[in-house]
Structures are given as C-alpha cells and as structure tokens.
Amino acid sequence: MNELFNVNNKVIYDINTTILYTSSFNYTDDAIYYLNNNCIVITKDRSMETFEISNDIFELFHEEKLIHKKDLTKIDELKLKILASLNTTKTVFVFCNVLTYLDKAFKERLIRYLILNKKRIINYTTNIEETLLLDYLVVLHENKIIMEGKKELVLQEEKILKKLGFNLPFIVELSNGLKYYGVIDKVYFNNEELVNVLWK
Amino acid sequence: MEVAKILENKPKGYIYGLMGNINLTTNNTNYSIITDYKFNGTVSEYLNSPKAQSSLKMVLLDESYIDKKANDLSIGELKKVSLAKALIDAKDYLVLDYFDKSFNHKEIDYFIRLMKRMTSDYQRTVILFTNDITVLWNNIKELLIVDEYFVINTIPKEKYFEFIDKANEPEIIRFIKLMKELGLNVENYKNTQDLLKAIYRLKEQK
Numbered sequence: 528m529n530e531l532f533n534v535n536n537k538v539i540y541d542i543n544t545t546i547l548y549t550s551s552f553n554y555t556d557d558a559i560y561y562l563n564n565n566c567i568v569i570t571k572d573r574s575m576e577t578f579e580i581s582n583d584i585f586e587l588f589h590e591e592k593l594i595h596k597k598d599l600t601k602i603d604e605l606k607l608k609i610l611a612s613l614n615t616t617k618t619v620f621v622f623c624n625v626l627t628y629l630d631k632a633f634k635e636r637l638i639r640y641l642i643l644n645k646k647r648i649i650n651y652t653t654n655i656e657e658t659l660l661l662d663y664l665v666v667l668h669e670n671k672i673i674m675e676g677k678k679e680l681v682l683q684e685e686k687i688l689k690k691l692g693f694n695l696p697f698i699v700e701l702s703n704g705l706k707y708y709g710v711i712d713k714v715y716f717n718n719e720e721l722v723n724v725l726w727k
Numbered sequence: 728m729e730v731a732k733i734l735e736n737k738p739k740g741y742i743y744g745l746m747g748n749i750n751l752t753t754n755n756t757n758y759s760i761i762t763d764y765k766f767n768g769t770v771s772e773y774l775n776s777p778k779a780q781s782s783l784k785m786v787l788l789d790e791s792y793i794d795k796k797a798n799d800l801s802i803g804e805l806k807k808v809s810l811a812k813a814l815i816d817a818k819d820y821l822v823l824d825y826f827d828k829s830f831n832h833k834e835i836d837y838f839i840r841l842m843k844r845m846t847s848d849y850q851r852t853v854i855l856f857t858n859d860i861t862v863l864w865n866n867i868k869e870l871l872i873v874d875e876y877f878v879i880n881t882i883p884k885e886k887y888f889e890f891i892d893k894a895n896e897p898e899i900i901r902f903i904k905l906m907k908e909l910g911l912n913v914e915n916y917k918n919t920q921d922l923l924k925a926i927y928r929l930k931e932q933k
Contacts, residue, residue, distance in 0.1 A: 550807075692832060
C-alpha cells in the first residue's frame with residue numbers, strides 16, 4: 528500500500544481507514560496536520576469552509592426536511608456541515624469522532640457516496656461498531672499504535688481489544704461464539720451474510 | 728428544549744434515558760448539563776474546590792491532571808473533568824448529553840455504575856441523553872422519547888424495541904429483525920450471549 532500521510536508518527540496508507548482510539552487520545556494535532564494537507568476535516572465543533580448543498584444531495588441523503596427546518600439541533604447542524612462539504616474537489620475526508628452522533632442510515636449513505644466519488648476516508652472514532660465501515664483499522668492508545676491491519680484481522684484480536692476496554696462489534700462477537708460451537712466455520716463482518724449462511 | 732420540562736412529575740432519585748433529535752437547555756439552577764466541555768485555564772482553576780482531587784479520581788483521572796490546561800486535554804478527558812465539576816456542584820439533577828461518545832465500553836460501564844450510585848446513595852436524578860439504546864436499556868427507570876413535535880413519550884420497558892427510531896436501532900435488533908424476516912421465531916434479546924444460545928437451539932432443532 529502506498530503511504531498517504533505521515534501524521535504525528537502514524538503512517539496513513541492509501542486505503543479507507545478507521546482509527547479506533549481510547550479516550551486519552553487528543554486528535555487535535557492530527558486534525559491540524561490534515562487541514563494543512565488539503566483535506567476536508569470535520570469535527571463536531573469546528574466551523575468550516577462550506578459549499579452550497581444541492582437539492583439532489585438533500586434527496587440522496589433523505590434529508591429534505593432540513594431544507595426549511597427552523598431551530599436546527601446540533602445533530603441537524605452536523606449533518607448540514609457534512610452535506611455542505613461534499614461538493615469539493617478535495618479527495619480526502621477526515622471525520623474526527625463525528626459519525627457516532629449520526630444515525631446509521633446517514634452514515635452508510637455518506638460512506639457509500641464518498642466511495643462512489645473516489646474520496647479517501649479517514650474516520651477517528653471510539654465506537655467499535657464503526658470499525659466495520661472501512662477496510663483498514665488502526666488502534667491507538669495513549670498516542671501509540673497498538674495494532675493495525677485489515678479490519679478482518681485486527682478485529683480477531685479480542686484479547687488486546689478487551690484489554691483496551693473495547694468489546695468486539697456485535698456481529699464479530701456473535702460469529703466468534705457460533706464458530707466456537709461449530710455452527711459456522713468462519714467469522715462474518717456483515718449481518719446479512721451471517722443470517723444467510725445460518726439459514727440457507 | 729427545557730430539560731426540566733421533560734422530567735416534570737417524574738420521581739426523583741432515578742436514571743432516565745432520553746432519546747430524540749433535540750437540543751437540551753435549562754434555566755433551572757438545580758440542573759447540571761454536561762454538554763459543553765470547554766473551559767479556560769487549568770483543571771484546578773476550573774474545579775476550584777478542595778474536593779478537586781477526589782472528584783478527578785471518581786472520573787478515572789489521576790492527580791497529574793490537576794495542573795493540566797484545558798487545551799492539552801482530549802475531548803474524552805474534558806468530558807471527564809466536566810463530570811468531576813458536576814460531582815462537586817452536587818446539584819439535584821445531572822444531565823449527560825451524548826456523554827458516551829468519547830469512551831470505550833469499559834469506561835461507559837464504569838460511568839453507568841457511578842450514576843447508579845449517585846441515584847441510590849445520594850438521591851440524585853440523572854438523565855442519559857444518547858442515540859444508543861444499548862447504553863440505556865438495562866440501566867434506566869424509564870425511557871423518554873421526544874418526538875419532532877416535542878411530545879414527551881414515556882416508553883414502557885417491554886416496548887423499547889418498538890419505539891426505537893429505526894435509524895438508531897442497535898445491531899442486535901437489526902440482526903433479530905433479519906431472522907424474523909426469514910420466519911425464525913426469536914425473542915428480542917438484548918445480549919449477544921443470549922442470542923447465541925437461541926441460535927444454537929434453533930440449529931439443533933433444524
């Protein structure tokens with residue numbers, strides 16, 4: 528894999544990456560680095576350069592109700608901030624623990640949209656379920672990389688993740704249990720696939 | 728939305744869960760809302776209390792944090808300091824606004840235990856406002872959902888599954904729904920281990 532960035536001693540490769548971190552990690556320095564390297568960086572509190580949101584985008588994300596909504600909530604504002612960032616020629620989107628505030632449908636539409644439009648995604652999160660959204664996973668604790676690799680491999684390191692205070696994502700935990708009891712022979716990372724294998 | 732209105736007529740001394748797309752505000756001086764984590768200066772200046780050290784310990788921060796500046800802290804640490812401040816202020820009502828969003832499971836479990844102790848030992852009332860029902864369902868007296876017209880619905884425990892916004896369904900519920908679509912009769916388990924046993928039993932019967 529090609530190196531995309533070297534961010535404060537962390538190599539970010541040219542692959543959609545989740546950075547799972549424990550609460551002592553401060554992503555501010557990383558966010559500044561990305562900003563200086565021509566990335567779109569979305570944090571919950573930071574205002575940012577925005578572009579016009581087309582009706583097509585509102586429609587695509589099923590968020591037409593936001594067009595005329597008064598009294599926007601913080602979640603509405605976050606969604607608008609993200610939608611307003613999509614009309615850009617920049618190619619790298621960095622989310623700093625913001626996807627966790629959004630509903631799953633919006634999150635999935637966003638990831639799908641960015642991938643279709645050939646954008647590179649880097650998602651900083653403390654939410655283990657979000658590690659399933661992207662291909663590569665880096666696990667950080669106290670500013671150090673504890674492990675990294677394809678998500679399918681890293682998420683099998685249950686002992687290390689537990690030691691860091693993380694449970695496994697639901698589908699991985701369920702798969703592991705079913706595999707242990709001999710019901711299935713591999714770990715699944717997607718609900719539909721596992722259900723179909725169980726009852727084909 | 729005025730948070731005190733949401734708890735009107737509710738008994739004190741419990742944890743309540745709150746879900747809905749709203750902004751929480753209050754003018755009621757009996758409430759601490761942990762929603763804005765920023766402060767100026769050092770942790771010591773912000774906490775400004777002889778109880779500062781012990782409060783920090785209760786939120787999983789050691790004594791080295793007392794002299795740190797807000798700018799040097801992560802969001803998770805800022806949230807912990809805000810909670811320490813609320814513990815010192817000891818108001819009757821404590822509102823945690825998406826507090827779970829910077830922590831791992833171990834920390835969330837710890838903070839839930841802390842909130843339970845505050846309600847049972849000190850008769851304080853806690854509102855956990857989040858979009859993640861899994862943080863709430865075994866820990867709250869009642870789930871309150873505020874809809875887009877600001878109607879406050881109190882959801883009985885056995886009906887949590889029916890009232891969770893589809894967009895915020897946890898993975899276990901999504902999985903159970905997929906099973907039901909295939910005609911498989913499974914209960915609405917909240918725990919992966921219970922679901923695992925149920926699937927094992929279903930496979931045995933097959």
